[in-house]
Amino acid sequence: MAEQKTFEPVAVEEVLTEQDFIEAAKAVSYFAHPMSRRSIRMAMCFTGAVIMTALTFVCGKKWLWLPVTIAAIFLLSAIIIWFFQPEREKKHTQKWLSSCPLAVLPTGVIVFRDRVVLKSNCETITEYFTDFSLCVETEHLIAAAGGPERFLLIVKKDGMSAEKSERLSGLFRYAFGGRWYRMAERE
Amino acid sequence: MEPVTVNFALTREDCINGAMARLAMMYPKKRKWLVRLAEIFLIAAGCILTAVGATTRRPAFMWPGAVLAAAGLFTVIFLQPAQETAVRHMAGEGFDSGHFGTPAQTVTFGPQNLSVRSERYEANVPYTMLFSAYSDRNVFLIFTASDEWRIIPKRTMSDEENKCVQGLLRAGMKEKFKLEVA
Numbered sequence: 001m002a003e004q005k006t007f008e009p010v011a012v013e014e015v016l017t018e019q020d021f022i023e024a025a026k027a028v029s030y031f032a033h034p035m036s037r038r039s040i041r042m043a044m045c046f047t048g049a050v051i052m053t054a055l056t057f058v059c060g061k062k063w064l065w066l067p068v069t070i071a072a073i074f075l076l077s078a079i080i081i082w083f084f085q086p087e088r089e090k091k092h093t094q095k096w097l098s099s100c101p102l103a104v105l106p107t108g109v110i111v112f113r114d115r116v117v118l119k120s121n122c123e124t125i126t127e128y129f130t131d132f133s134l135c136v137e138t139e140h141l142i143a144a145a146g147g148p149e150r151f152l153l154i155v156k157k158d159g160m161s162a163e164k165s166e167r168l169s170g171l172f173r174y175a176f177g178g179r180w181y182r183m184a185e186r187e
Numbered sequence: 188m189e190p191v192t193v194n195f196a197l198t199r200e201d202c203i204n205g206a207m208a209r210l211a212m213m214y215p216k217k218r219k220w221l222v223r224l225a226e227i228f229l230i231a232a233g234c235i236l237t238a239v240g241a242t243t244r245r246p247a248f249m250w251p252g253a254v255l256a257a258a259g260l261f262t263v264i265f266l267q268p269a270q271e272t273a274v275r276h277m278a279g280e281g282f283d284s285g286h287f288g289t290p291a292q293t294v295t296f297g298p299q300n301l302s303v304r305s306e307r308y309e310a311n312v313p314y315t316m317l318f319s320a321y322s323d324r325n326v327f328l329i330f331t332a333s334d335e336w337r338i339i340p341k342r343t344m345s346d347e348e349n350k351c352v353q354g355l356l357r358a359g360m361k362e363k364f365k366l367e368v369a
Contacts, residue, residue, distance in 0.1 A: 099318045100332030122316065124309040131285075148288045149308050150335065 007113045010168045014156045015106045018097055024143035024154045025093040026086075027136040031181045032145055038085045045078035109155055111171050116153060125149045129175040138183045142172050190297045191352050195343040196290040199282045204325040205338035206278030210271065211367060212321045212328065222262070229259030287338070294339055296355045301329060303337065314359030322353060323367040 030037060052071035059067055097103060105120040118125045125147075129135075132153070133146035144153040157165050173180050195201075214222075233256025240248030281287055288307065295302040301317065303310045310331075318330040327339040341349055356364040 096333055099330075100335065101316050102312065102331055122310055122312045126307040128307075148286060 007171070007174070008167065009113075010111045010164060010171060012109045012111070012155055012160070012168070013106070014109060014154075016104055016154055016156065018094060018104075020141060020154055020156060021097050021103070021152070022090050022093050023138060024136075024141060024152055026089060027138050027183045028134065028143050028145040028152065029089065030183060031134055031136055038081050041081045041085070042078045045074045045081065049074035049078070103150070111155065111168060113171055114175060116155075118150075118153075127153060129172075132176070132179075134179045134181065135172050135176040136181045136183050137169060137172065142168065144172070144176070188298060188351055188355055188358070190295055191344065191348045191355070192293065192295040193339065193343040193348070194291075194293050195340060197282070197287055197292070197338060197340070198290075199279055201326065201338055201340040201342075202282040202287050203275050203278045204340065205287075205328060205336070206274050206281075207271070208321060208323045208326050208328050208338075208367070209336065210274050211323060212365065222267075226259050226262050229255050229262070231259075233257070233259055292337075294337075296352045298355065299359065301359075314356070317360060317363070319363045319365065320356050320360055321365045321367065322356070327352065327356075 034040065049071045052067040052074060055067040056064060056071075102120070102122055105122060107118050107120040110117045110119075114130075115126055115128045118127070127147045127149060129144070131146065131148050132144045135142065135144040137143075140156065140158055142155045142157065145151060147153050155168065157168065160168070233252045233254070236248050236252025237256060238252075240246065240250075240252055289305040292303060292305040294304075299313055301310070301312050301314060303312075312331065318332050318335075320330065321328040325341055327341065329337045329339065331337070344352065353364075353366060357366075
């Protein structure tokens with residue numbers, strides 16, 4: 001009986017902001033493209049720099065400039081990635097959002113065990129969870145990526161009661177199974 | 188202008204036509220001409236350098252010339268055809284795997300709004316809220332966002348309806364509607 005109660009649909013009224021989209025896009029990208037994480041990219045650059053530094057010991061004086069230059073390029077790339085990647089991702093999301101005014105309309109979201117229905121003044125979208133590639137839950141929202149009609153599905157948890165938030169989370173966890181991830185605040 | 192309503196089910200061919208229209212939209216004719224000019228320049232410069240190198244017996248001219256000519260020939264023969272083949276293939280695969288959404292749709296082009304009805308998507312969107320629209324010989328592409336687009340095949344409408352839809356889109360979307368003249 002308790003199991004059945006978990007599958008009751010959850011209805012949410014939400015107005016998404018730019019910040020919500022940036023957070024959702026960041027969370028989804030973190031798990032969908034692990035090799036694109038800035039920590040991984042920086043680690044690759046540092047590895048390259050270390051290998052090049054090691055090569056300076058076997059190079060003659062004539063060719064010393066080559067590994068030193070490549071190591072410097074790797075280090076410079078690591079610095080650029082660390083400082084500019086988050087900004088670039090943020091701008092990409094902002095650019096997409098500016099192209100889609102439909103995404104920020106006040107929307108009623110009803111989450112069922114197998115699908116979600118989004119209803120705004122202009123659109124009614126039904127998306128089945130089997131069509132999505134993954135779902136990420138953060139402190140403030142739940143984001144799913146890969147919808148055929150709208151790529152990013154966002155359900156805000158802000159202002160929701162703990163019981164409702166838990167039911168919502170349970171529905172997504174059940175629907176996505178191994179494709180459900182939780183993102184810690186520090187990430 | 189009177190509203191135009193079309194009922195259709197997207198076919199594999201429609202999806203391929205849509206993807207090709209999207210590609211043409213990304214590379215307008217001006218840019219295609221620039222690429223053509225660059226290709227001609229590469230081949231011409233390569234041939235001239237090679238010829239000068241051969242006649243004056245200077246290998247320092249011949250080799251870069253040969254590389255330039257080869258690069259030009261490569262872009263002419265492979266680059267654009269390869270890109271088009273890849274887009275066709277991916278669109279076909281996308282249709283087979285259901286990435287183009289529900290095939291059966293009813294689309295109404297009204298004086299102010301675009302209305303779409305399908306199994307999973309219902310919308311009544313003012314033209315001002317659409318990102319852009321594009322038309323070529325085979326399809327209309329309607330963009331609800333920069334990466335969200337719907338294909339409306341022209342085979343579903345008469346010539347008169349086609350002209351009427353173009354007029355409605357031009358009136359509703361102004362410069363956001365791009366018409367590719369065949």
